Each structure stands twice: as structure tokens, then as C-alpha cells.
Amino acid sequence: MTVRASLHLDPARVVAPVSRRTFGSFVEHMGRCVYGGLYEPSHPSAGTDGFREDVLSLVREMGVSLVRYPGGNFVSGYRWEDGIGPVESRPVRRDLAWHSLETNEVGIGEFMRWADKAGVEVMYALNLGTRGVQEALDVHEYLNQPEGTHLAGLRGGKPYGVKLFCLGNEMDGPWQIGHKTAHEYGRLAAETARALRAAEPGLELVACGSSGSTMPTFGAWESEVLSLAWDSVDYISAHAYYEPLDGDLASFLASAVDMDHFVTSVTATADSVAARLKSKKRINISFDEWNVWYLSRHQNAPTPTAWEIAPRVIEDTYNVTDAVVVGSLLISLLRHSDRVTAACQAQLVNVIAPIRAESSGPAWRQTTFHPFALTSRLATGEVLDVKITSPTYATTRYGDVPVLDAVATHEPGSLTVFAVNRSQDEPAEVTFSVGAFAGPAGLAEAWLLTDTDLTATNTQDNPDRVVPQPLEAVSVDGDTVRVTLPPVSWAAIRLTT
Structure with missing residues (x-):
């Protein structure tokens, strides 16, 4: 049996321009993300700066636009000044967040130079766990102040020009070093933001929201924090x-339903604060940690007794189903481009990552690499408000959800549809008209990610077991486009118009 669904597309129904910051990633000093991932001076591909060129090439191919750094839980105990000056003089410190040792061989300057090579913007996260206003001002001075001050002099060279700063990380979480109540954090965030704006008025600042929609303080946390820090x-x-x-x-395939609810709930909370404060200002969402993560495998693991440098931590191997879910989460983020204007998939290399790398060995693309890379390349112009007509199916966690989910982006001469079939056993025939778009339609390219074995993975020995394949089951007949999507599949279809 085939599921039948349809899309209604109208170039006049625009959500927002596609934000390039939607295609961000996340680098934390955690496990082998930095050491043994991005950075390995002894690797055959390493440049003179110690960073792996094979990994860097994959980062560029993936289309990453923004990287959040250096954490994550790590940042709440991080002393940024440990990572400047001669490398041989830098101290080795304990990292309490991940019970490991940080050598500080890669510091703020090294990472900023790597980001410049990669062509990515940096979202810098500040330590508001064990530190506060003065540390934020100091790191800002090092990063952005022109010559003439002490810390700018220690930097040497031109300013890095970082514009986007996170005011701490997950401060609502009891696991966080320096965990605070919403009132304590909101006051500190406001004070830090005001000081940073005094130093550089044009900065963009991100306050910590909830670490998840299941947090007991979800909603109340956002309301309290924004009430205190609204103007800043x-x-x-x-x-x-x-x-x-x-x-x-069934519920896992519908994860984007929860993401949609998360976004609309936070947006409603922010807008209610605006109404209460009689403010016309609009707060946007930085969805700066999202991914598939087999968290339950790690939550009850015993704390290591040894303190190691770059231990193997949460190096999940992703399968076909995981990649389809990642593709559907990207659909959700694009759909909310009017309010979600920055997002970071966590993390970039080795740690719950789309890229894997072995020490002295190869780097390869996990299954989840592919929907990210294709969406980053093909999502251009403006996001359209797509009306979906689809049958539903039952889930334990989210109730009845549509079998089909989709979003579209449009610019003159080009229309791209991203779609996912959540059914586990039935193909979906999707129909839509492009009659509202100027000129006849033609198929430019179409890609499908699925497999008869939903557990198939990419490994060091078989790195291309799962790759996008040309989507053959697509036809253009005048103004009508028909696409057939196999069960548990994600697709991207680009049309010329």
C-alpha cells in the first residue's frame, strides 16, 4: 500500500530568508573532538599548525557556516588564558565536566586560526559558571580589541572580530559547574551583557535557555531570565x-515534532515577556545544541577513576535511521527560520559527530554527514511556508503525527523541496504543483537517503556503505511534480523554475 500526500507551495508565502547560521556545528574540548579529531600534529595530513587537513576538507564539504566553541559543559570551568602564550609553558588542568586532562595545546588563538582556514564564523561561549563579568571582558579584549591594550598586545596581529557570544552554557542544569537559579543567572547574564556592550555595542549575545524541553523549569526559566536580561x-x-x-x-522518526513544539513554546514565552514589558523587541532562538545522541547509553556509566588526555567519549556510530532523523530535524529548523536564526549540530568530530577520525588513520563521513551537507548546499534564498496534506500514524510519545514532513526554499530560478517519509513500511507518493512559480519546471537534481538495512553504518573499513543516491522516482509533468519516497527515507529535490 502507498501513502498519498501533497504539498501546497506558493512563492508569496515566505517564512524568512535562509540563515546561513542555521548550518552551524559545535566544537568542545571533550573526548577526541579537538585532540585526535581536529588536531593531531603527528598525523600524515597535519599542516604545520598541527590541524588535520583531511578533517578540514570534510568540514568544508559539509558546508559548516558557524562553530560554537569551546563548550559545552567544558566552558564552565575553563580558564581561557591557559591557552595563550608559548605552548610549552601552558598548564595542564583538570576538566571536571568530562573527568579528563586538558593540555591547552590548542587554545583560543589556534582555534581562531583554524576557523579562518575552514571559512567558518565562531560563536564564542563564555565561562559564567566559575567566572563572570571580568573574565568575559578579558576574553573579549583578547579577541576583538584593536592594538593598544595589554590583552590585545598578547594576542598579536589583527583582531579576530567575533560578533556572537554565548553567555555561559546550560546554567539551568544541576550537572553544570556553577549551576544557578534562573534569577541568579538572569542577573549575571544581564550584567555581563551590559559590560560587553559597553566595550563593543554591536555584539550579538545569547542567553542560556533550557537544556531541554523536559527540564522541570522549562518555560519558567526562559521567562525569568529574559525578564531580567531583556534589554541586553x-x-x-x-x-x-x-x-x-x-x-x-515510530516516536524517534517523529523527533522533529518535539523540536517544533520546543521552538514554538520558547517563542511564545519570549513574546509574552515582550508583551509584559511593552517592548517591540523580538528575541530569536539560537538552537546551539541539537543532534541524535544515544544518551541513555552514557547516563549511568561510572565516572572514570583515571584522569586521561582526550579519552574516547560518546563516539556514537550512526545508522540510516539516525541520518533520516537528522534530515527531518533540519527541516524543522528551516521551517522556523523566522525565529531560529542560528543553530549548531553537536558536535563536529568524533563526539556524537557527523565526521569520524582515527589517530594516525583516516577520517570519514558518518551517515548523518550527508543530509547536513546536502541541506547546507541546496537550501538557498527564502524558506516557504509549506502546507502539507498527509495521513498520520500513531506514536507513543507525540500522539498522531503526519507520515510526511517537508519544507521548501526558493530563489529566482530555483526551488528545493526537502522531505521525509516517516512510515516504517509504506512508500509515500508526494504530489505538488509549481504552477505559482514563474516559468516551466525542470529537474536539476534529486537525492535520496535510505537503505533496505536501516541499521547500516559507515565505518573506517567501509566509509561509503551509506551515501545519498540519485532519486529516480521523481517526474515533472507540466506544473505537477510527483515523487515516491521509500519507507524511512529523506530526500532533497531541486527544480529549476
Whole structure:
């Protein structure tokens, strides 16, 4: 049996321009993300700066636009000044967040130079766990102040010009070093933001929102923090991770339903604060941690007794289903481009990452690399408000959800549709008209990500087991486009108009 669904597309129904910051990633000093991932001086591909060129090439191919750095939980105990000056003089410190040792061989300057090579913008996260206003001012001075001050002199060279700063990380979480109540954090965030704006008025500042929509303080946290810091911040953050709990594949495939609800809930909360304050200002969302993460495998793991440098931590291997879910989460982020104007998939290399790299060995693309890379390349112009007509199916966690989900982007001469079929056993025939777009339609390219084995993965020995394939089941007949999507599949179809 085939599921039948349709899309209504209208070039006049625009959500917002596509934000390039939607295609961000996240680098934390955690596990082998930096050491043994991005950075490995002894690797055959390493440049004179110690960074792996094979990994850098994959980062560019993936289309990453923004990288949040250096954490994450790590940042709440981080002393940024440990990572400047001669490398041989830098101290080795304990990292309490991940029970490991930080050598500080890669510091703020090294990472900024790597980001410049990669062609990515840096979202710098400040330590508001064990530190506060003065540390934020100091690191800003090092990064952005022109010559003439002490810390600018220590930097040497031109300013890095970082514009986007996170005011701490997950401060609502009891696991966080320096965890605070909403009132304590909101006051500190406001004070830090005001000081930073005095130093550089044009900065964009992200206040910590909830670490997840299941947090007991969700909603109340955002309301309290924004009430205290409203005039001083531009964004509120959101974090969400998804996994197939108890083998519930139906709910896992519908993870984007939860992301949609998360975004609309935070948006409503922010707008209610605006109404209460009689403000016309609009707070946007920085969804600066999101991904598939098999968190339940790690939550009850015992704390290591040894303190190691760059231990193997949460190096999840992703399968076909995980990649389809990642593609659907990207659909959700694009759909909310009017309010979600920055987002970071966590993380970039090795740690719950789309890129894997072995020490002295190869780097390869995980299954989740592919929907990100294709969406980053093909999502251009403006996001359209797509009306979807689709049958539903039952899930334990989210109730009845549509079998089909989709979003579209449009610019003169080009229309791209991203779609996912959540059904586990039925193909979906999707029909839509392009009659509202100027000129006849033609198929430019179409890609499909699926497999008869939903557990298939990419490995060091078989790095291309799962790759996007040309989508053959697509036809253009005048103004009508028909696409057939296999069960559990994600697709991207680009048309000329």
C-alpha cells in the first residue's frame, strides 16, 4: 500500500530568508573532538599548525557556516588564558565536566586560526559558571580589541572580530559547574551583557535557555531570565537531543515534532515577556545544541577513576535511521527560520559527530554527514511556508503525527523541496504543483537517503556503505511534480523554475 500526500507551495508565502547560521556545528574540548579529531600534529595530513587537513576538507564539504566553541559543559570551568602564550609553558588542568586532562595545546588563538582556514564564523561561549563579568571582558579584549591594550598586545596581529557570544552554557542544569537559579543567572547574564556592550555595542549575545524541553523549569526559566536580561540580549538558546528510547522507532522518526513544539513554546514565552514589558523587541532562538545522541547509553556509566588526555567519549556510530532523523530535524529548523536564526549540530568530530577520525588513520563521513551537507548546499534564498496534506500514524510519545514532513526554499530560478517519509513500511507518493512559480519546471537534481538495512553504518573499513543516491522516482509533468519516497527515507529535490 502507498501513502498519498501533497504539498501546497506558493512563492508569496515566505517564512524568512535562509540563515546561513542555521548550518552551524559545535566544537568542545571533550573526548577526541579537538585532540585526535581536529588536531593531531603527528598525523600524515597535519599542516604545520598541527590541524588535520583531511578533517578540514570534510568540514568544508559539509558546508559548516558557524562553530560554537569551546563548550559545552567544558566552558564552565575553563580558564581561557591557559591557552595563550608559548605552548610549552601552558598548564595542564583538570576538566571536571568530562573527568579528563586538558593540555591547552590548542587554545583560543589556534582555534581562531583554524576557523579562518575552514571559512567558518565562531560563536564564542563564555565561562559564567566559575567566572563572570571580568573574565568575559578579558576574553573579549583578547579577541576583538584593536592594538593598544595589554590583552590585545598578547594576542598579536589583527583582531579576530567575533560578533556572537554565548553567555555561559546550560546554567539551568544541576550537572553544570556553577549551576544557578534562573534569577541568579538572569542577573549575571544581564550584567555581563551590559559590560560587553559597553566595550563593543554591536555584539550579538545569547542567553542560556533550557537544556531541554523536559527540564522541570522549562518555560519558567526562559521567562525569568529574559525578564531580567531583556534589554541586553538578542537570543535565547535551546538544546535538544533525540534517540530511539526502548526501541520506539515510530516516536524517534517523529523527533522533529518535539523540536517544533520546543521552538514554538520558547517563542511564545519570549513574546509574552515582550508583551509584559511593552517592548517591540523580538528575541530569536539560537538552537546551539541539537543532534541524535544515544544518551541513555552514557547516563549511568561510572565516572572514570583515571584522569586521561582526550579519552574516547560518546563516539556514537550512526545508522540510516539516525541520518533520516537528522534530515527531518533540519527541516524543522528551516521551517522556523523566522525565529531560529542560528543553530549548531553537536558536535563536529568524533563526539556524537557527523565526521569520524582515527589517530594516525583516516577520517570519514558518518551517515548523518550527508543530509547536513546536502541541506547546507541546496537550501538557498527564502524558506516557504509549506502546507502539507498527509495521513498520520500513531506514536507513543507525540500522539498522531503526519507520515510526511517537508519544507521548501526558493530563489529566482530555483526551488528545493526537502522531505521525509516517516512510515516504517509504506512508500509515500508526494504530489505538488509549481504552477505559482514563474516559468516551466525542470529537474536539476534529486537525492535520496535510505537503505533496505536501516541499521547500516559507515565505518573506517567501509566509509561509503551509506551515501545519498540519485532519486529516480521523481517526474515533472507540466506544473505537477510527483515523487515516491521509500519507507524511512529523506530526500532533497531541486527544480529549476
